[in-house]
Amino acid sequence: MRVIDEKGKQVGVVDRSKALELAWRAKLDLVEIAPNAKPPVVKIVDLGKFRYEQEKKLQKEKKRSKASELKEIRLSPFIAEHDYKVRLEKVEEFLQDGNKVRLVVVFTGRQMESKSFGYDLLKKILEELRDKVVVDMEPKFFGRHLAMVISPIKKSKR
Secondary structure, three states: OOEEOOOOOOEEEHHHHHHHHHHOOOOEEEEEEEOOOOOOOEEEEHHHHHHHHHHHHHHHHHHOOOOOEEEEEEEEEOHHHHHHHHHHHHHHHHHOOEEEEEEEOOEEEEEEEEOHHHHHHHHHHHHHOOOOEEEEEEEEEOOEEEEEEEEEEOOOOO
């Protein structure tokens, strides 16, 4: 196994008993860093300190990578033009932040008799956002709600 000492210097390739002896002399632990490497890489470190540093690295990575949220925008099938534009701007804002958006058309009372207006509204939104989004879930009815989920196209794919 390839041994790295407590100062980060490479000791070389030695057998297991020799590596354990080096760790015992330094009054530290022998930790396997890369088990799949040829030969496996081990490091002489304080195990408690090593674990603490690994946890800190994971926390830092977790903080950097923001998970995308699912935002919801509710619409009426007979929405006024100005209200439509305001909601469309909000959808674009959510998409720019990297969030998925659930578009929900809510039907009330007799509006259920004209479901095609809901589909037309969602189709109109998709046409306006055509190069910016991918449809994750096609329009589907859940009771009185017609829902569709869209997400932004990743920048590398554009």
